[in-house]
Amino acid sequence: MREYLQFYIDGRWVDPAHPRTAEVVNPATEAVSGTISLGSAADVELAVAAARRAFASWSLTTREQRLDLLRAIQAEYARRQPELGEAITEEMGAPASLANGFHVGLGAGHLQTAIEILKDYRFEEQRGATMIAREPIGVCALITPWNWPMNQTCVKIFPALATGCTMILKPPQLAPYSAQILAEILDAAGVPAGVFNMIQGAGSVIGTALSTHPDVDMVSFTGSEPVGVQISRDAAQTVKRVGLELGGKSPFIVLDDDDLTANVTGATAGMMGNSGQTCSAGSRLLVPAARIDEATAAAAAAADAVSVGDPTGNVAMGPVVSMAQYDIIQDYIGRGLDGGAELVAGGLGRPEGLDRGWFVKPTVFVTTNDTIIAREEIFGPVLVIIGYDDIDHAIEIANDTEFGLAGYVNGRDTELCRAVAKRMRTGWISINGGFDFHAPFGGYKRSGNGREWGEFGFDEYVEIKSMLGYG
Ligand code: NAP
Ligand code: MG
Numbered sequence: 001m002r003e004y005l006q007f008y009i010d011g012r013w014v015d016p017a018h019p020r021t022a023e024v025v026n027p028a029t030e031a032v033s034g035t036i037s038l039g040s041a042a043d044v045e046l047a048v049a050a051a052r053r054a055f056a057s058w059s060l061t062t063r064e065q066r067l068d069l070l071r072a073i074q075a076e077y078a079r080r081q082p083e084l085g086e087a088i089t090e091e092m093g094a095p096a097s098l099a100n101g102f103h104v105g106l107g108a109g110h111l112q113t114a115i116e117i118l119k120d121y122r123f124e125e126q127r128g129a130t131m132i133a134r135e136p137i138g139v140c141a142l143i144t145p146w147n148w149p150m151n152q153t154c155v156k157i158f159p160a161l162a163t164g165c166t167m168i169l170k171p172p173q174l175a176p177y178s179a180q181i182l183a184e185i186l187d188a189a190g191v192p193a194g195v196f197n198m199i200q201g202a203g204s205v206i207g208t209a210l211s212t213h214p215d216v217d218m219v220s221f222t223g224s225e226p227v228g229v230q231i232s233r234d235a236a237q238t239v240k241r242v243g244l245e246l247g248g249k250s251p252f253i254v255l256d257d258d259d260l261t262a263n264v265t266g267a268t269a270g271m272m273g274n275s276g277q278t279c280s281a282g283s284r285l286l287v288p289a290a291r292i293d294e295a296t297a298a299a300a301a302a303a304d305a306v307s308v309g310d311p312t313g314n315v316a317m318g319p320v321v322s323m324a325q326y327d328i329i330q331d332y333i334g335r336g337l338d339g340g341a342e343l344v345a346g347g348l349g350r351p352e353g354l355d356r357g358w359f360v361k362p363t364v365f366v367t368t369n370d371t372i373i374a375r376e377e378i379f380g381p382v383l384v385i386i387g388y389d390d391i392d393h394a395i396e397i398a399n400d401t402e403f404g405l406a407g408y409v410n411g412r413d414t415e416l417c418r419a420v421a422k423r424m425r426t427g428w429i430s431i432n433g434g435f436d437f438h439a440p441f442g443g444y445k446r447s448g449n450g451r452e453w454g455e456f457g458f459d460e461y462v463e464i465k466s467m468l469g470y471g
Contacts, residue, residue: 011193255411
C-alpha cells in the first residue's frame with residue numbers, strides 16, 4: 001500500500017491545509033493500491049506565493065546554473081527509473097515493459113532534449129539596433145492527465161525550468177504516484193525552494209484555483225476538450241496565457257503498395273499500445289478500398305494477436321485506467337454495433353479469462369467516416385478502418401474531422417508520403433514511423449493551440465521583449 005499524504009511546497013514536504021484523502025485503485029485488480037491527499041485552495045495559495053517568491057531569483061539564474069540543475073535531475077531520474085516504471089504500472093495499468101520502456105523513457109527523453117536546447121537557446125537576439133529578449137513568463141500552473149504521466153509532466157516541467165519559470169504541478173488523481181516520485185527526484189536534485197511545487201487533488205478544486213489565480217501567469221494543460229475550454233474561460237479573467245494539448249481522432253493512411261499488410265499490422269498494434277489511451281493514436285486507419293478485405297484480415301489478425309492481461313507480467317496490453325473509462329469504451333463499442341459498423345475483431349465485454357480489472361478486447365471495426373465511432377475520440381483500444389478510392393479521397397477523409405493533432409502515412413513511395421503529409425491538417429505527422437524529440441508537438445483545430453517538445457516547447461514559456469535603440 002502506498003501512502004502519499006504530503007504536498008511539495010516551497011522546497012519542503014508539507015501536510016495539506018485541510019486534511020482530506022482519497023483512495024487510488026489499481027485498474028488491473030480493482031483493489032485499492034494506496035492513498036493520497038486531496039488539496040484545497042489554501043494549499044494553492046501557499047504554493048503560488050512560494051513560486052512567486054522563487055521567481056525573483058530563479059528567473060535571473062544563468063544558463064549554466066540551469067544546465068547544472070537539469071543534469072543533477074537527470075542523474076536522480078536515472079537512479080529512480082525502476083520505481084517510476086513500477087508506479088506507472090500500478091496507477092494506470094501500462095504493462096511493465098511499456099512503463100519501464102517508453103513511459104519512463106519519454107520523460108528521460110524530454111529531460112535530455114531540454115538540456116540540448118538550453119545549451120544554445122537564444123534568450124537574446126539583436127536585430128539592427130533592437131535587442132529582442134526571451135524572458136521567462138513567470139509562475140506557471142501545469143495540469144496533466146493520467147495516460148502518459150511521465151511524458152506529460154516532463155514535457156512541461158523541464159522547458160519551464162530551463163527558461164527560468166517557477167511552477168505548480170497538479171497531477172491527475174488517477175495517476176498520482178509517478179508524479180510524487182518525480183517531485184522526490186526534483187527535491188533530491190536540489191531544485192531551489194519554491195521553483196517547483198506539487199499539489200495533488202481534484203481538478204475542479206486545485207485546477208480551478210490555479211486557473212483563476214491572479215498571481216499565476218500561465219496555465220499549460222493537457223487533457224480533454226471540455227476541461228481545456230473551462231480552463232480557458234477561468235484564465236481569461238486574468239488574461240493568462242493558456243497552452244492546450246487536447247484530444248484527437250488521428251488518421252493513419254496506408255498507401256497502396258506491397259507493404260500494405262505489414263503497415264496495417266504495425267498500425268493496428270500501435271493503436272492497441274497503452275490500451276489505446278494515447279491522444280495522438282492513429283485511430284482511423286485509411287486503406288485503399290479495393291484492398292479493404294486484405295487490410296481488414298491483417299488488422300483483425302494483429303488485434304487478435306495482442307496479449308491482454310496482468311500488466312506486471314509479459315503482456316502487450318494491460319487494462320484501461322478506470323471503470324469510468326471502461327464504461328465509456330464499452331458504450332462506444334455498443335454504438336458501433338448498433339450503428340451497423342462491421343466488427344472484425346474484439347467487441348463487447350472483457351477478454352476471455354479476465355473477469356477482474358478494466359480489461360478491454362482489442363477491437364477493430366470497418367465503417368465509414370460519418371459514424372460516431374469514426375468521429376469521436378474513444379480513448380481505448382478501438383480501431384476503425386475506412387476505405388478510400390484514391391489519394392484525394394484519402395486526404396478528404398483524413399481532414400474531415402474536428403480534430404487535428406496527429407497523422408500518419410506509411411508507404412514505399414517517399415514522394416507520395418511527403419505529398420500526403422503536406423496536405424494533412426494536423427500538427428504532427430509521422431511518415432513511416434518517424435519519431436523526433438526535437439519536433440514540435442501540438443494540435444490544429446480542436447486538438448489544442450500549443451506546441452510542446454524541443455525548442456518550440458521552450459517558446460511556450462517565454463515572453464518576448466523588444467528593447468529599441470539598444471545599440
Ligand atoms: P481531463 O479530465 O481533462 O483531466 C486532465 C487534468 O485536468 C486532470 O489533472 C484533471 O484533474 C484536471 N482537471 C479536471 N477538471 C479541471 C478543471 N475544471 N480545471 C482545471 N483542471 C481540471 O482528461 P483525462 O481524462 O485525464 O485525459 C483524457 C483526455 O486527455 C483525452 O481527451 C485525451 O485525448 C487528452 N489528452 C491529450 C494529450 C495531448 O497531448 N494532446 C495528451 C494526453 C491526453 P482530475 O485528476 O481531477 O481529473
Ligand atoms: Mg477526467
